[in-house]
Amino acid sequence: MTEAEIFDIAANHYPRSCISSVKILGKRVIIEYKNIAEDESITARLKHKISELMPEYKVTVAFVEEKNANLGVDAIEKWQIRGVKKIIGVASGKGGVGKSTTAVNLALALANCSKKVALFDADIYGPSVPTMLGYEGSPLASDDGVNFKPFNEYGIESVSIGTLIDRDTPLIWRGAKACGAIEQLMTQTLWHNIDVMVIDMPPGTGDILITLSQRIDFAGIVIVSTPQDIALIDAIKGVNMFKKTGTPVLGIVENMSYFICPHCGERADIFGHDGAKQTAENMGETFLGAIPLEPEIRRTSDAGTPIVAENPDSPHTKAYEEIARKIIQRIG
Ligand SMILES: Nc1ncnc2c1ncn2[C@@H]1O[C@H](COP(=O)(O)OP(=O)(O)OP(=O)(O)O)[C@@H](O)[C@H]1O
Ligand SMILES: [Mg+2]
Numbered sequence: 001m002t003e004a005e006i007f008d009i010a011a012n013h014y015p016r017s018c019i020s021s022v023k024i025l026g027k028r029v030i031i032e033y034k035n036i037a038e039d040e041s042i043t044a045r046l047k048h049k050i051s052e053l054m055p056e057y058k059v060t061v062a063f064v065e066e067k068n069a070n071l072g073v074d075a076i077e078k079w080q081i082r083g084v085k086k087i088i089g090v091a092s093g094k095g096g097v098g099k100s101t102t103a104v105n106l107a108l109a110l111a112n113c114s115k116k117v118a119l120f121d122a123d124i125y126g127p128s129v130p131t132m133l134g135y136e137g138s139p140l141a142s143d144d145g146v147n148f149k150p151f152n153e154y155g156i157e158s159v160s161i162g163t164l165i166d167r168d169t170p171l172i173w174r175g176a177k178a179c180g181a182i183e184q185l186m187t188q189t190l191w192h193n194i195d196v197m198v199i200d201m202p203p204g205t206g207d208i209l210i211t212l213s214q215r216i217d218f219a220g221i222v223i224v225s226t227p228q229d230i231a232l233i234d235a236i237k238g239v240n241m242f243k244k245t246g247t248p249v250l251g252i253v254e255n256m257s258y259f260i261c262p263h264c265g266e267r268a269d270i271f272g273h274d275g276a277k278q279t280a281e282n283m284g285e286t287f288l289g290a291i292p293l294e295p296e297i298r299r300t301s302d303a304g305t306p307i308v309a310e311n312p313d314s315p316h317t318k319a320y321e322e323i324a325r326k327i328i329q330r331i332g
Contacts, residue, residue, distance in 0.1 A: 001054055006031065009049055013042050020064055025095030025203045028125060029059045032206060038063040060125060062178075064207045078217045079183055083191030084118065086219040086331050088250065091201040091209070091242070093234025097226045098255035100128045101301050102291065102320075103200040106222070108308035109317070109324035111155050115195040118150065119158040120186060122212065123202050124178045127162025134304025139163065148189040154309040159189050179211045186216075196331070204234075205241040213245040219331040220250035222288065222323075227254055227275035235276070239283055250330050251286030252276045253323060256293040286330070289323040292316065 007022045010031050020034035029050055043061040050059045081087070090103035100123065107119040121129035130136040133153040140163045141149045150157035164181055191197070199216070202208055213221075221242050225235035239249050254276035259268045270293060280287040291297070294316055300307040308317045 001050075006050065010046065013046065021204075021206055023204050023206070024057075025125070027057050028095060029054065029057050030062065030125065030204070030206070031060070032062045032064050034064050034207075036063060076214045079187055079215050081186055081191070081197070081216075084194040084197045086195065087197045087199060087216055088219055088327065088331065089199045089201045089213070089216070089221045089247075090224060091221055091238055092203055092224045092231075093205060093236070093238035094225070094231045095126070095203040097224055097231050098291070099123075099203060099224045100126075100132060100200050101297060101306075102222075102224045102253055102255055103198050104129060104132045104301065104306045105297075105308045105317075105320045106324060106327075107156050107158075107198040108154055108306055109320035110196050110198065110328070112308065112312070112317075112321055113324050113328055115328070116193055117156045118191055118194040118197040119156055120197055120199045121158070121160035121162060122182050122186075123200050124161050124182070124208065125202055127160045127200075129158060129160045129200055130162050131304060132301045132306055133158060136162075136304070146188065148185065150189050150191065154306070157191060157194065159185055161185060178208055179215070182212065183215070196328075205237050210241065210245060213242055213247045218247050220248040220327075222250050222327065223252045223285075224255050225252060225276050225279070226256045227269075227271040227273070229272075229275065232275050232279045236279060236283065239285060249285055250327055251288040252280040253288045254290040257290035259293045286326070288326050289319060291319050291323075 003022045003024055006029060007019060010019050010022055014033055014036060018033050018036050020032040023030045031046065046061055047059045090099055090106065092099040104119065107117050111117040119129060121127045135151045135153060143149065148159060150159050161182055201212065223235050223238050225231045235252060242249050259270050277287040297307050297316055300310050307314060308320050311317060
């Protein structure tokens with residue numbers, strides 16, 4: 001099914017003007033209604049209907065508050081995040097392109113460049129940092145009942161919005177509620193002298209992402225894309241959205257860029273070649289580097305021992321470190 005067809009189904013329940021967006025991101029369908037009260041019966045009916053038509057997709061229905069579109073940043077107060085000097089966001093227009101894998105390995109690569117690093121998982125739709133850093137299932141701790149203690153794995157501090165969401169209970173996240181939870185976790189965690197915080201952002205270009213880009217004082221955003229045209233179109237949308245909110249874009253990373261045959265060592269450009277590089281050049285953005293499609297990258301993230309931590313000498317670790325160095329050059 002297409003987004004337009006799902007839009008039509010969503011419009012069976014409320015007028016079209018009440019639909020903020022309908023997105024298919026990877027294997028998820030996300031429907032956002034705006035400025036109407038949350039309605040669980042509508043949510044249940046929509047989920048049932050769409051699951052019948054697209055059984056392998058996970059459906060999320062959100063009810064968001066949408067203020068009059070003012071994307072400027074001047075008048076909006078930023079969150080005060082104590083103990084953190086610079087913040088970069090890792091975003092992607094499209095789901096499933098390796099945003100989290102890149103965020104985690106990039107954070108570890110920044111730490112290898114002598115920076116004190118934190119990783120914040122803000123992907124309310126599919127938090128995966130706890131799995132990738134191996135602390136899935138561990139509860140958030142607090143010594144004083146007010147402030148959270150960050151996890152500390154492989155020398156980086158981190159927390160995940162996933163530790164506040166039960167993975168098996170599909171929650172309806174109202175825009176304001178989701179942002180409130182992110183704000184609380186970000187501002188009430190005891191960060192220790194962090195040089196750079198990396199944020200795994202929610203995918204897409206929706207309202208929550210816009211709010212985060214207005215509220216967080218970003219040094220810049222890294223956009224992750226795969227080389228296929230369809231992913232690149234969404235990457236361009238992402239770049240444009242951040243520019244509109246006045247958030248600097250640091251550049252584009254091409255993930256799953258090429259494959260090196262483990263038997264003959266030959267390189268294959270499975271999804272085409274240099275798509276993200278060309279896109280970056282056309283948009284006047286920096287091309288930050290390419291990461292190959294590599295089973296070891298997948299295996300290590302699934303196992304909670306990301307490749308940069310598990311294998312410091314691997315060429316893939318070097319590729320992440322090169323991207324990290326370019327970012328440090330840009331943000332200082
Ligand atoms: N360079 C790579 N080589 C091989 N596998 C990869 C690579 N990058 C990511 N993957 C794998 O692809 C899958 C999707 O990656 P990841 O979860 O990082 O994407 P995402 O963009 O964060 O997805 P989501 O939208 O679900 O949050 C994971 O199984 C991951 O291990
Ligand atoms: Mg992810």
